[in-house]
Amino acid sequence: MKDEILEELEERLKKTLLAFKKDLSKVRTGLASPSLFEDVKVNYYNQMMPVNQVASINVVDPRTITIQPWDASLVPEIEKAIQKSDLGVNPISDGRMLRIVFPKLTEERRKELLRLTGKMLENAKVAMRNIRRESVERLRELEKAKQISKDDLFRREGEVQKLLDRYIDLCEKAHKEKEKEILTP
Structure with missing residues (x-):
């Protein structure tokens, strides 16, 4: 006991x-980290899924991340979800993937x-x-x-x-x- x-x-x-x-x-520190997107969810076939389960998230440099969905039709959905999140970042879309640049604090x-x-x-x-x-x-x-x-x-x-x-x-x-x-x- x-x-x-x-x-x-x-x-x-x-x-x-x-x-x-x-x-x-x-907690966002101005440095790019894939863990920041763990709570960002997107609608994927009528199911809310975390971004990291429907796309690959890559750190390009200390302040830039790219998100490339496995299904290109998800790009606008992911973009909206990131804009609605409290991350305070604005993704840039090229139709196939998103680029997110984190501003300096x-x-x-x-x-x-x-x-x-x-x-x-x-x-x-x-x-x-x-x-x-x-x-x-x-x-x-x-x-x-x-x-x-x-x-x-x-x-x-x-x-x-x-x-x-x-x-x-x-x-x-x-x-x-x-x-x-x-x-x-």
């Missing part, structure tokens, strides 16, 4: 870290993005602390039920805290990398 609690804790912390990294990857926009990623980091930390709190409560319930000793409880609480600290450090490292990306012109 006690090991299950630690395993479940690590699993939930891992999921929170992955969700945080995924959210970070969606203004200083004001960089500061905005730093605030946004800071909030994302804080939300991830809060979620992780809540997960820790739940795990510690479960351990205390085991101690009250006399299934583990007080010494065992304190040792396990220490393990829980070490695990939390490790995952928070991983979140902070991911945030620092994103911060560097945002600040790089």
